[in-house]
Every structure is written in C-alpha cells, then in structure tokens.
Amino acid sequence: MKKMKTILKRTISVITLAVLLNSCGGKEKKETKAETKEEVKTTGLEIEKPQLTFGFIKLTDMAPLAIAKDKGYFEDEGLFVSVEAQSNWKNVLDRVIDGQLDGSHMLAGQPIAAGAGFGRQAELVTTFSMDLNGNGITVSNDVWSKMKPNVPKDEDGKPIHPIKAEALKPVIAEYKNSGKAFKMGMVFPVSTHNYEIRYWLAAAGIHPGMYTAENVQGQIDAEVLLSVTPPPQMPATLESGTIYGYCVGEPWNQQAVFKGIGVPVTTNYDIWKNNPEKVFVMTKKFIEENPNTAIAVTKALIRAGKWLDQPENRAEAVKILSKPQYVGAPESVLANSMTGTFEFEKGDKRQMPDFNVFYKYNATYPFYSDGIWFLTQMRRWGQIPETKPANWYSETIQKIYRPDIWKKAAELLVKEGKIPVEDIPQTDGYKPATTDFIDGKKFDAKDPLGYINSFSIGNKDK
Amino acid sequence: MKQSVTVNQPAEAKWLRVIRTFFTKVNIKKPTFNLSSFLKKVGIPLVSIAVFIGIWHLGAEALKQREINFRIEKTLTDQGESAAAALKACFASNESTCQTNTLPSPSQVWSSILTLIADHYVIKQDKEAFAEKTAAVNAKREAAGKEPIVYTGRPSFVDIVITSLKTVFAGFLLAFFIAVPIGIVIGLSDKLRNAFNWFIQIFKPVSPVVWYLLVFMIVKTLLIGTSTDNSFVISFISVGLCAMWATLVNTAVGVSTVDKDYINVAKVLKLGPLQKVFKVILPSSLPLIFTGLRITLSVAWMVLIAIELLAQSPGLGLFVWEEFQNGANDSNSKIIVAMFVIGIIGFLLDRFMLTIQNMVSFNKSEGI
Numbered sequence: 001m002k003k004m005k006t007i008l009k010r011t012i013s014v015i016t017l018a019v020l021l022n023s024c025g026g027k028e029k030k031e032t033k034a035e036t037k038e039e040v041k042t043t044g045l046e047i048e049k050p051q052l053t054f055g056f057i058k059l060t061d062m063a064p065l066a067i068a069k070d071k072g073y074f075e076d077e078g079l080f081v082s083v084e085a086q087s088n089w090k091n092v093l094d095r096v097i098d099g100q101l102d103g104s105h106m107l108a109g110q111p112i113a114a115g116a117g118f119g120r121q122a123e124l125v126t127t128f129s130m131d132l133n134g135n136g137i138t139v140s141n142d143v144w145s146k147m148k149p150n151v152p153k154d155e156d157g158k159p160i161h162p163i164k165a166e167a168l169k170p171v172i173a174e175y176k177n178s179g180k181a182f183k184m185g186m187v188f189p190v191s192t193h194n195y196e197i198r199y200w201l202a203a204a205g206i207h208p209g210m211y212t213a214e215n216v217q218g219q220i221d222a223e224v225l226l227s228v229t230p231p232p233q234m235p236a237t238l239e240s241g242t243i244y245g246y247c248v249g250e251p252w253n254q255q256a257v258f259k260g261i262g263v264p265v266t267t268n269y270d271i272w273k274n275n276p277e278k279v280f281v282m283t284k285k286f287i288e289e290n291p292n293t294a295i296a297v298t299k300a301l302i303r304a305g306k307w308l309d310q311p312e313n314r315a316e317a318v319k320i321l322s323k324p325q326y327v328g329a330p331e332s333v334l335a336n337s338m339t340g341t342f343e344f345e346k347g348d349k350r351q352m353p354d355f356n357v358f359y360k361y362n363a364t365y366p367f368y369s370d371g372i373w374f375l376t377q378m379r380r381w382g383q384i385p386e387t388k389p390a391n392w393y394s395e396t397i398q399k400i401y402r403p404d405i406w407k408k409a410a411e412l413l414v415k416e417g418k419i420p421v422e423d424i425p426q427t428d429g430y431k432p433a434t435t436d437f438i439d440g441k442k443f444d445a446k447d448p449l450g451y452i453n454s455f456s457i458g459n460k461d462k
Numbered sequence: 463m464k465q466s467v468t469v470n471q472p473a474e475a476k477w478l479r480v481i482r483t484f485f486t487k488v489n490i491k492k493p494t495f496n497l498s499s500f501l502k503k504v505g506i507p508l509v510s511i512a513v514f515i516g517i518w519h520l521g522a523e524a525l526k527q528r529e530i531n532f533r534i535e536k537t538l539t540d541q542g543e544s545a546a547a548a549l550k551a552c553f554a555s556n557e558s559t560c561q562t563n564t565l566p567s568p569s570q571v572w573s574s575i576l577t578l579i580a581d582h583y584v585i586k587q588d589k590e591a592f593a594e595k596t597a598a599v600n601a602k603r604e605a606a607g608k609e610p611i612v613y614t615g616r617p618s619f620v621d622i623v624i625t626s627l628k629t630v631f632a633g634f635l636l637a638f639f640i641a642v643p644i645g646i647v648i649g650l651s652d653k654l655r656n657a658f659n660w661f662i663q664i665f666k667p668v669s670p671v672v673w674y675l676l677v678f679m680i681v682k683t684l685l686i687g688t689s690t691d692n693s694f695v696i697s698f699i700s701v702g703l704c705a706m707w708a709t710l711v712n713t714a715v716g717v718s719t720v721d722k723d724y725i726n727v728a729k730v731l732k733l734g735p736l737q738k739v740f741k742v743i744l745p746s747s748l749p750l751i752f753t754g755l756r757i758t759l760s761v762a763w764m765v766l767i768a769i770e771l772l773a774q775s776p777g778l779g780l781f782v783w784e785e786f787q788n789g790a791n792d793s794n795s796k797i798i799v800a801m802f803v804i805g806i807i808g809f810l811l812d813r814f815m816l817t818i819q820n821m822v823s824f825n826k827s828e829g830i
Contacts, residue, residue, distance in 0.1 A: 050599070051611050058787055069614075080596065082614040085784055087774060098682070100692075145540060232787030255789055259563050260533045325616035328788030332559040346537065347545050 045412075047078045048290040052297070055086045055095060055104035058232045058327045060250040060338055061131045061278045062105045063317055064358060066326045068304035077296035085325070088230040089188040096281060097122040103282040103297065105130060109190035109374045111281045115400045116375060118190060118383045123284035127294060127405040128301045129366045130278040132357035135193055135268040136253035136342070137200060139168070139245035140238055144263040144345075146171045158348060162270035162438060165204030172206065172223060175244070185229040185237060185246035189218060192277055194226065195377040196268045197247035202457040203439040210459075211382035218381065238262050249277070250356070251329040254336040257343050264344050269354060273436035274361055276370035287405065298409035302364050303418055309359035314339050365406055368429035369445030371397040376448050380458035387461045393448040403429055515568050522567040529562045566795035571802075574795040578619040585618040617776055623803060626766060626777035629694065630811075633701030633762050641706040641758070642751065645713025646739060649747075655714060666707040670765035674700040674772045697766075697773040704769070705762035712754025716747030752819040759815055763808045778804060 056062040065083055068074050074081045084101070086092045093110055095101045097120065111124035139147065150167035151159040172182045186193040189211075198208040201224055209222025219225050229237045234252045237243055239261045246252075247268075256262035268275055280301060287294040307313055318338050322331045336343050342352040357363045372393050378384045413419045433444035443451050449461050530553050538546040552560035566574075592613050600610040617625070648654045677700045685692055720743050728742045744751075770779025782800050785793040 051609070051614075058784075075595075078599075080611045080614050084774070085787075087771075087783070091774070141536065141540075232789070235789065236786075258559070259789075260536065322790070324784070324788055324790070328784065328790050328793070330559075330561075330790045333789075345541065347541065347548070 045077070045292040045296050047293050047296055049102070049293050050078055050080050052079055052081045052102040052293070053100070054081055054083050055092050055101040056083055056326075057089065057092065057105060057230070058085055058329075059105075059134075059252075059278070060321060060327060060334060060356060061134045062326065063308055063321060063338075063356075064128075064130050064280075064301045064304040065105055066320055066323075067307055067317060068300040070320045071304065071307060073300040073303045074297075077300050079293070079296055079300065083325070089191065093120060096124065096283060099283070099286075102286060103280060105278055106281040107188055107191040108276050108279045108370065109192060109195070109378070110188070111279065111400050112371055112374045112397070113190040113378065113383070116378065116384060116396050118378060124281050124400065125284050125287055125402045125405075126279040126281055126366050126371075126400055127287070127298045127402050127409075128280040129276055129364055129370070130280055130301075130305075130358070132274045132277060132361065132363045133267070133269045133354060134277050134337075134356050135196060135247060135249045136264040137197060137245065137247045137266050137268075138234075138238070138253045138256045138262045138264045140241075140262050141260075143168070143171055143244050144265070146174065147265070159344070161266070161344075161350070163265045164438065165201050165206055167265075168201075169204060169206060176223075181225050182223065183225045183227065183243045185234055185243040185248070186226050187231050187234075187248055188228060189216070190374075190378065190383065192268070192275070192374075193247040193249070194218075195374065195381075196271050196275075197226065198377075198381060200247075200266065200271050200438065202455065203437075205457070207457055208381075211385075213385040216383075218383075220382075235259060235261055250337040251327060251333045254333045254343060255329060257336075257346055258330070258333050260346065263346075264342070267342060267352065267355065269352065271438045273434075274354065274357065274363075276367070276373075279366065287402075294405055295409045295412070298405055299413055302406075302409060302413060305359040305364045306419060306423075309357065309363075311340070362423075362425045362427075365425055365427075366401040366403050367427070367431050368394065368397045368401055368403075369431045371401045372445040372448055373443060376443075376452050379448075379461065380452055380455060382459055390447070390449050393445075401429070519568050522565045525564040526562045526567075529564050561791045563789070563794070566798055570792070570795040571798045574792050574799050577792065578796070578799060582618040582620050585615065585621075588615050589613050619781070622777055622781050623807070625694075625775065626770065626779070627807070629698045629701060629770065629775065629777055630759075630762050630766055632694075632698035633705060633766075634759055636699065636702030637706035637709060637758050637762065638755065640702070641709035641754070642713050645710045645751070645754075646717050646743070649714040649717025650739075650743075652718075655718065662707065662711060666711070668704075670700065670704045670768045671772065673704045673765075674769050676700075677703065678773070693773045693775040697769045697775040697777075700769045700773070701762050701766055704765045705758045708757035708761060709751065709754035712750045712757070713747065716750030716754075717743055719750075720746050748822060749819070752815070752822075756812060756815045756819070759811050760808060763804070763811060767804065 054065060056065055069081055069083055086095065086101075086104070089107055089110065092101070092104050092106060093114070096104050096106070097114075108126070108129070111126050113119050114122045114124050147167050148159070150170060151163050154160050175182045184197065186197055188194065201208045207221050207223045208226055209217075209219040209224070211218045212220060227243070229243065229246065231248050231252050234246045234248045235255045238246060238256065239259075245262070253264040257264065268277075280297075282294060282297075308317055315335070318331055318334045321327045321334050321338070322329060327334065336349070337352070337355050340351065340353045340355065341349050342355050343349040354360075375384070375393050375396060379388065407424065410419065410424045414421050414424065430445050433442055433446075435442045437443070441451075441454055452458070453460050534546050534550055534553075537549050549560065553562075592615065596611045603610055644658075648658050674696070677696050681692055681696050681699065685695075724742050724746055725738075728738045733741060766777065767779035767782060769775075770777040771783045774780060778800055782797050785796045785800070
C-alpha cells in the first residue's frame with residue numbers, strides 16, 4: 001500500500017526534523033551557571049562512598065531528603081545523592097536490605113520489626129528521626145455524613161476536636177447490620193499508621209483485630225478490618241469504595257479534601273502529641289563499611305531538618321516538594337498541612353502549628369523511648385507473639401537506634417557553626433514519661449510491660 | 463499524478479466539489495498536484511483527527527461539568543448554601559485549588575506536552591552543570607581507579623522514552639534469539655512439536671505481571687550478593703519472555719507448512735540439513751515468521767508499561783504510575799501524553815518491522 005508508505009515517510013521526516021531542532025539550542029546558558037557554584041566544601045571526613053541512592057515514598061515527611069538534595073547539603077558533604085520514589089513500603093525494605101538502595105526514608109516500625117522478629121529479618125539501623133506527627137485519619141463522605149451527628153459541636157456548629165472513635169461506633173454497627181464489613185486502610189503492618197488507627201479505635205472500645213504467629217493478617221476478632229494500601233493510592237482506593245477510611249501521612253489526607261472524596265476526622269497529633277513518625281534507615285553493614293559516609297549523610301539531614309523548621313522556609317519547601325520527582329502533589333494541597341494549618345471538612349481549616357515537626361523538640365534525635373513504644377504496640381497486637389522480659393525491649397532497641405552516630409554528626413555541625421550547641425540534647429536516650437495520648441494513658445519507656453498491661457484491648461504480659 | 467482535476471468521479475463527496483468550485487472561483491492557478499488524491503491521503507486523516515479531538519473535547523467538558531455539579535451538590539447538602547456558592551465561585555475562577563480530577567481536555571494535554579519539552583531543556587542544563595561541578599572530583603577518582611560520579615538528578619521525558627525503547631529492543635532481541643531457533647527445531651519435527659505443545663499452550667497466556675515476578679525471583683537469586691540495580695535486566699527479560707510466544711508459534715507453523723514440492727526439490731538437489739533450513743525452509747516461511755515478530759514487537763511494547771511499573775525501571779511505565787500517584791493538577795494530562803507517545807512509537811515500530819519484512823521476503827505484504 002503506497003499510501004501508508006508515504007505517510008510513513010512523511011512521519012519519519014517530521015521526526016528527524018524535530019530531533020534536529022531538539023539537539024540545537026539549550027547550550028547558551030551553560031557558562032553562566034558553572035561560575036556561581038563554589039568549590040565543594042571540604043568537611044574533613046573522608047567519604048568512602050560518594051555516589052549514593054536513597055529511596056523514599058511520596059509523602060511530605062520525606063522533606064528532609066528533598067531539602068538536603070535540593071539545597072545542596074548533600075553536596076556540601078561531598079555526597080552525590082539520587083533519590084528514587086518507591087512503590088510501597090515492602091519494596092523500600094527489600095531494596096535497602098538487598099543493597100539496591102543505600103538508605104531510605106522508612107516507617108519507624110520497619111527497622112524495629114526487622115530486628116525484633118516480625119516480617120523479613122535484617123540488621124538495619126536508624127541514625128536519624130525524620131519528623132514528628134504528620135498523619136491523619138480520613139473517612140469517606142458517606143461515613144462522615146453518618147458520623148457527623150454523633151460528634152459534639154461548638155456554638156458555631158463546628159465539630160469539637162479531637163474527634164474520638166466513639167462517633168464512628170454506631171456507623172460501624174450500621175454497616176455491620178446491612179451486611180457490610182467495615183474496612184479501613186493503613187499503609188503497612190508495622191507502620192505508625194497501623195498502631196495509631198488501632199490506638200484510636202481501641203481507645204473507643206472498637207476492636208481492630210489481633211495478630212498471631214500463624215495469622216499475620218491482623219484481623220482476628222476485628223470489628224474493623226484493616227488492610228494495607230500504599231500511601232499514594234489511598235485516595236483512589238477510597239474513591240473506588242474498597243475501603244471506607246484510612247490512616248495515612250500527608251499529603252494524602254489533604255488530597256481527599258481537595259478532590260472531595262473524603263473528610264479527615266483526626267490527626268495523629270491528637271492521638272499522641274509529638275509522636276515519632278518516619279526515620280532514615282541504612283543497613284548495619286553499610287554503616288560499618290562506610291562509617292564516615294553515614295555521619296556525613298546524617299549531618300546533611302540534620303541541616304535539612306533545621307532549615308525546614310524555620311517557618312519562613314516552609315513556603316519554599318512546599319515548592320520544592322511539589323516537583324514531580326519528589327512528592328509531586330499540587331502546591332495548594334501540600335501547603336495545607338506544611339504551613340501550620342490542616343483542613344478537615346472542605347472549608348474547615350484549623351491552626352495546627354506542630355502538624356509537621358522536623359527539628360523542634362529534638363525531632364531528629366533517635367530516642368530509644370520512641371522505638372520502645374513501637375515494640376510495646378507490636379506486642380500489644382500480637383505481632384510479637386510471645387511474652388518478652390522488660391530488658392528485652394531496651395536491648396533490642398539499642399541495636400537498631402544509633403544516637404551515637406547522630407551525636408557525632410551533630411557535634412561536627414556545632415564545630416562548623418551550623419547548629420548551636422544547645423540543639424544536642426543531654427539525654428540517656430529516654431524521653432520522660434508522658435500522658436499526651438488521646439486516652440490519657442501514661443507511657444514510661446522504662447516500664448514497657450506496665451504500659452502494655454494498662455490497655456483493655458490487646459495482649460497482656462506478666 | 464497527471465490525472466486531470468476536472469475528471470468527474472461519481473463517488474465524489476459534495477464538500478469536495480464545494481472546495482473545487484472555491485478554487486476555481488478565486489482563480490487560483492490550477493494546482494500542480496492531484497487534489498483528490500492529496501485530500502484522500504492527507505485531508506481525510508486530518509479531518510478524522512479533528513473530529514476525534516472535537517469529540518474528546520466535548521466529552522472532557524461534559525465529564526468536568528458532571529464532577530463540578532456533583533461536588534457543588536454534595537457541599538450544598540453537607541455544609542449549606544454559602545459553602546456551595548464559595549465552591550462554585552472557586553471552580554468558575556479556575557483556581558489551582560479547585561481543579562477537577564477527570565479526563566483532561568485536548569488543550570490541557572497540549573500544554574503538558576509543552577511543559578515536558580521545556581522540562582527536557584531544564585534537565586539538559588542541569589546535567590551539564592552537574593558534569594562541570596563533578597569534573598574535578600571525577601578526575602581525581604579516575605586517577606585513583608574508582609568509578610566516576612554520575613548524574614544524580616531525575617531523567618527528562620526524552621530520557622524516559624529512550625530507556626523504554628532500550629528495554630523493548632533488548633527484550634525483542636531476546637525473544638528473537640529464543641523463539642526463532644526453537645520454532646524452527648520444533649517445526650521440523652512432529653514429535654518435538656507434540657512434546658512442546660503443552661508447554662507453549664500453558665505459558666503463552668501468562669500475564670506480564672507473573673512473568674515479571676518469575677524473572678524477579680530468578681534474577682534476584684542469580685545476582686545475589688551484588689548490589690547493582692538490576693531493574694533493567696529484570697524488565698527486559700520479562701518483556702522478552704512475555705512477548706516471544708507469537709514468534710515461536712508462527713515460526714513453528716511456518717516451518718511445518720513449507721510446500722512439499724520445495725522439500726522435494728531440496729531432496730533432489732541433495733542439500734544438507736543446514737543448507738535445507740537456510741536455503742529452502744527459512745525463505746519460504748519468512749512471511750509467517752515476520753508476522754510473528756511483528757506481533758511480538760507490539761506485545762513487547764504493550765507489556766512494557768506494566769513491567770516497568772513493577773520493576774521500578776525508569777521508563778514510560780514508571781512515569782505513568784508516578785504521575786497517577788502524584789495526583790497533581792497536570793498529572794492526568796501527562797498520563798495522556800504518555801499514552802499518545804506509547805501509541806505513536808508502537809505504530810512506528812510496526813511500520814519499521816513491515817519495512818524490513820518487505821525488504822527480505824518475496825511476498826510483499828501490506829500493513830493494516
């Protein structure tokens with residue numbers, strides 16, 4: 001067929017033309033840019049592995065990585081870092097353990113579970129805590145309209161926060177009576193979100209289900225069936241009706257408001273004030289082979305955290321995060337939570353200055369007590385199937401959390417005059433006991449068994 | 463081409479005549495080309511493209527309106543009139559906070575194309591700046607016998623397309639070198655064909671996702687201990703294995719149905735077995751083999767997206783998936799851009815194969 005051939009010929013010539021046009025141009029600006037960049041600063045540390053690849057999941061709390069890269073903090077340390085978005089948390093864990101990623105943004109529970117006997121086992125270390133807070137629980141429009149009448153209101157008719165799961169209880173009963181199991185999403189079995197949504201539900205007497213050694217679905221005796229969905233897919237999964245609500249990090253709660261598919265009801269700031277969230281994880285092998293690189297990475301991340309917690313920088317941070325290679329969500333969605341506010345129902349925007357904490361309250365320091373909270377929750381819900389003695393908790397966490405590396409990095413930064421000396425906490429790694437929870441229970445990391453036994457729903461230990 | 467314009471064709475459409483009278487009325491010089499064949503070749507596709515874009519535009523507008531109406535209605539019942547009015551004004555002002563999340567219109571897609579092209583130049587400059595910045599470090603590293611530092615930024619859309627093309631070609635070559643020899647061998651022998659038949663029938667319909675997982679399991683174990691990024695290796699092997707079946711079956715069928723006369727001629731000429739394959743069997747089964755190869759190539763291009771997405775290989779598949787996850791205002795239109803790029807490249811690859819086929823085989827065949 002001659003016709004097709006001529007079309008083909010024409011297309012080819014058009015494409016060649018386009019390619020030719022492409023290859024010209026774009027060379028003029030080359031010189032001007034190179035002059036402005038100074039010589040890479042020397043840090044005194046000998047970097048064993050300057051070319052690194054770090055992973056992340058598209059969430060606003062990956063910000064320290066994006067900032068350290070975009071503001072050149074990694075390059076200041078002589079590190080050349082690529083950051084790669086990963087598809088889900090399991091993938092992140094596997095790729096770090098297998099060595100395809102040198103380090104990654106991870107759920108605080110992941111390195112802990114990997115060292116404590118739940119899921120894939122490996123020796124991972126946490127040298128840097130990426131942020132505090134930053135999650136929310138969102139329910140679908142339908143659930144919200146049924147739940148809203150049960151929520152106490154102030155004189156303006158706006159719901160009083162924090163909204164407790166008691167308001168959800170009759171909705172779950174209603175779904176159950178009409179023959180539908182109440183399903184909600186969380187991002188990973190050992191994620192903060194799983195423990196937070198369980199904590200929120202259980203505080204209102206709703207059973208979120210148990211894990212056992214044989215059954216790792218975590219749905220035994222459950223009134224609410226929790227299942228795993230990767231964070232960026234949460235809004236789409238909610239929209240398609242597979243789940244009726246979810247607990248996830250930002251921007252995926254604000255995205256639901258923005259797209260009109262769901263309503264956030266509470267944040268994890270209300271469930272546990274200033275709770276630890278994501279961490280930066282490398283393998284033990286990596287930090288043993290590349291000790292200086294590990295310190296340099298931690299240094300760059302601490303600087304990024306400090307930059308992020310200067311309120312005047314948040315607008316710029318939002319701009320950087322909205323680039324497609326980082327989080328990629330629209331600026332307006334990211335700005336909702338990153339600039340000290342949080343939008344619940346469309347139009348109900350509230351002040352939440354501590355919604356994302358990256359540096360304040362020693363947020364970057366990997367506290368043993370934070371890690372122990374995760375261990376207590378793993379035991380509470382049966383992910384750790386057998387009773388452990390009290391000293392097991394502190395011994396396990398000291399293998400995973402490495403404040404010694406954090407301290408070395410911070411001391412170097414003090415020497416270079418980049419952070420003040422007061423920013424290094426004088427601590428044994430344990431935060432004082434706190435009652436800042438939605439149910440007012442007291443958490444003392446030095447008495448993990450007492451804490452586990454204080455809950456009415458969940459495993460108990462002697 | 464010398465045909466006169468005034469020849470009256472019965473099948474001519476009315477509008478064609480209108481155009482022609484227009485040409486004669488404004489007294490344009492008699493066009494030196496054949497108007498009707500020109501219109502047929504270029505005009506009709508152009509008109510159909512215009513119609514397609516028109517329908518698309520109308521459809522996108524309708525979907526957008528539907529979503530806006532629903533959301534305003536919802537706000538009205540949930541939050542009252544003032545909130546609904548505010549939302550309506552917000553949608554009308556076309557602010558970035560009030561965007562719909564439905565099928566993008568052609569103009570949005572066009573602006574995304576421009577964004578992606580502009581982005582390519584930004585990244586190109588970035589790469590050059592990076593190369594200069596690391597020149598000193600790299601010189602030192604090379605002197606010390608270490609690997610040089612490579613660019614750490616994100617790939618541009620052009621890089622993404624190139625990665626995908628590389629994956630497809632590697633996968634296609636793999637399929638070619640596995641499927642054609644096996645196809646010839648089992649085509650030559652009835653017994654072997656029966657022995658292999660169950661195997662082919664079972665593996666042919668296996669989905670790309672499963673092939674990926676299978677290859678992932680094997681490659682990961684083979685490369686255990688090394689920390690290199692093997693996403694490219696895994697994706698091209700999966701693409702190849704997934705796409706090779708059409709070639710395998712077609713080759714086997716082509717070889718087994720060679721005309722008996724040709725075989726007899728080979729016997730008369732006392733050709734050796736290898737000579738028989740290359741001089742007689744292959745040339746006469748080429749049309750079928752090429753049909754198989756064309757199907758293989760298009761299957762390879764089709765499954766590539768799913769496999770790249772799973773393997774996190776930085777090609778078009780991952781691009782589409784990441785844009786879906788981003789959920790930015792222009793994400794949907796970028797996905798449509800990728801869709802068109804995938805379609806156009808698939809079309810060009812098929813033409814390319816057809817050209818080769820026509821060059822090497824006796825029977826000239828035409829593409830559909």
